[in-house]
Each structure stands twice: as structure tokens, then as C-alpha cells.
Amino acid sequence: MGKLNQAFLSANARINLTERCSLPYIYFPNAHESGNDCCVDVFYISDGTVELMFNKTETKEVLSGEFILLNRQDDDHFILSGGDDVVVLHTQALPCGLYQDLVLCQGCHEHLQILRRGESELLPVAAEMLELLFRLNSKEDKAPVDLFIEIPIALFFIQLYLIETSCPLFTLHDAGHRLTSLILDIIEKPGYQWRVKDMAIKCNMSTSIFISEFRKISGYTPLSFLKKIRLNRGKKLLENTKTPISVIAGECGYNSHASFAFYIKQEFGMSPIKIRKSHEIKKRNHY
Numbered sequence: 001m002g003k004l005n006q007a008f009l010s011a012n013a014r015i016n017l018t019e020r021c022s023l024p025y026i027y028f029p030n031a032h033e034s035g036n037d038c039c040v041d042v043f044y045i046s047d048g049t050v051e052l053m054f055n056k057t058e059t060k061e062v063l064s065g066e067f068i069l070l071n072r073q074d075d076d077h078f079i080l081s082g083g084d085d086v087v088v089l090h091t092q093a094l095p096c097g098l099y100q101d102l103v104l105c106q107g108c109h110e111h112l113q114i115l116r117r118g119e120s121e122l123l124p125v126a127a128e129m130l131e132l133l134f135r136l137n138s139k140e141d142k143a144p145v146d147l148f149i150e151i152p153i154a155l156f157f158i159q160l161y162l163i164e165t166s167c168p169l170f171t172l173h174d175a176g177h178r179l180t181s182l183i184l185d186i187i188e189k190p191g192y193q194w195r196v197k198d199m200a201i202k203c204n205m206s207t208s209i210f211i212s213e214f215r216k217i218s219g220y221t222p223l224s225f226l227k228k229i230r231l232n233r234g235k236k237l238l239e240n241t242k243t244p245i246s247v248i249a250g251e252c253g254y255n256s257h258a259s260f261a262f263y264i265k266q267e268f269g270m271s272p273i274k275i276r277k278s279h280e281i282k283k284r285n286h287y
Helices: 002-010 097-108 123-137 144-164 178-188 196-202 207-218 222-240 245-251 257-268 272-286
Strands: 014-020 025-027 040-047 050-054 060-062 067-070 078-081 087-094 112-115
Touching: 014 123, 014 144, 040 123, 040 144, 067 144, 087 123, 087 144, 097 144, 097 222, 112 144, 123 144, 178 196, 178 207, 178 222, 196 207, 196 222, 207 222, 222 245, 222 257, 222 272, 245 257, 245 272, 257 272
Parallel strands: none
Antiparallel strands: 014 087, 025 078, 040 067, 040 087, 050 060, 050 078, 067 112
């Protein structure tokens, strides 16, 4: 039963941390190296008003009762500041599986969202969820069952982020939309030998119209989207498993170790072996 529980926990979203922020709270490139390259940071302004500086945009005020959702990118600059009386609660939700791929694919969309009072009906629910999470984590002896309660909370904030960033898969009204179904198929089966012509036929479109419509929904051409999914999946497998690189290459749709290594290095600047070693070093330093 213990192994079954562990498998369930590892296959679902989880909470990485909960904290009361000490202001100013700063993210600079590489300033917060947690080893998690796919997460949703949730900031709740419990009391007071904060000033938010994000990249090159104008400074914004975020009021008590409002939320900030952030999928931090490597080159982001994020500063949250306020007076001594300001209370900001922070948690970090880590997605797994399909949700992880959806969050990773949101890089082409706005990856910071502010949930304003009067603009979102979900604010009261989000506040209750976060307060429950903090109560669970304030216990001196945390029960194993608390981890199972954390999972739906983590999923709630991940899905909230995807909805607020207008993730196409959540905003299309036609649930049976062929393009939506195809995108999900690509995410679930990156190792399949996908061909643009076959995809277009499946969606009853000409190749040129299919490419145009696919780009509108995903932000990428079909082949660029497929490449991104495959390489992100490959990187995750390199970091989190001891599976031989040649096997990972096959699972990600590459016919050879050399081809996989070439595209991995092109995308991430490191060979598969170096990615694996770098993650092992980072993990040891983190713990």
C-alpha cells in the first residue's frame, strides 16, 4: 500500500513550499535556484498593499485580497515590495504529467496574472484554499493524509493559472474540437511519428489552413510545438530517471541517440549527459 501511495503522490501535482514572504521579495535570473523549472508561484496579499515590478512593465499596485500567479521564466525580474504591515502568503505548485506540459507550453502567452477583486469569482475560493493549505502546514506533526489533501489544492492553482492565461485548451467552447483533441494527443504521445499532412487530414483541413489554425491555438507551428513537447519531455526524463539516453530518445520520437543529443543541446545548451549530471549536482546541493 505504501508503494501505491508513493506512486499516486509522484504522479500528481504537489505543493513545493508555503511561506509568509519577507518583503521585498525578489526573483532575479538564477537568484532563486530551486531546481524546479516548471511551477506556478501563487502570491496572496492577505493584508495591505504591495508594489509589483515585473520585467520592463510599469510598477503595479496589488491590493489586499488579490492574487498574483506566476510561471517564472529564467530571464524574469520580479520584485514585490511593501511596508512592515503588509502580509503576503506564498506557495509554489508543481504540476506533473499533462498539466506540466500545458504549463510549459504557456511560454508564448502572458505568464504573470493578477487576479483583481471584482474581476474574478474565484478569489474567495482561492483564498480559502490557500488558508487551508497554511493550516495543514502549520501542524507540528504533519499527517500523511495531509499530502493527499494538498494534491487537489495544487491542481486548483495550476488550473486557475491555465484559465487566467487563456490556455487555448480551456477556452475553446467546442469540447470536441479536432484541433484540441490533436494537441492533447501530441502531448500524450510525443514518440509517435507525427506528420503535418496526416494531422491536417485528421482535422479535415488543407495543410496551409491547418498550420495557420494550429498556430492560432498553440502559438507554435505543428512541428515547433511537437519539437518543444518532445525536448521538454526528454529533459524531464533525463533529470528524473536513470533510463538510458537511447531509450529516452526513442520514447521522444527520435530515431537515434545522436539526433536526440543534437536537438537537446540546441534547445538547452547542454548534452543529455551534462543535463543529467547538472541536475544531480543541483539536487544534492538543494538537499
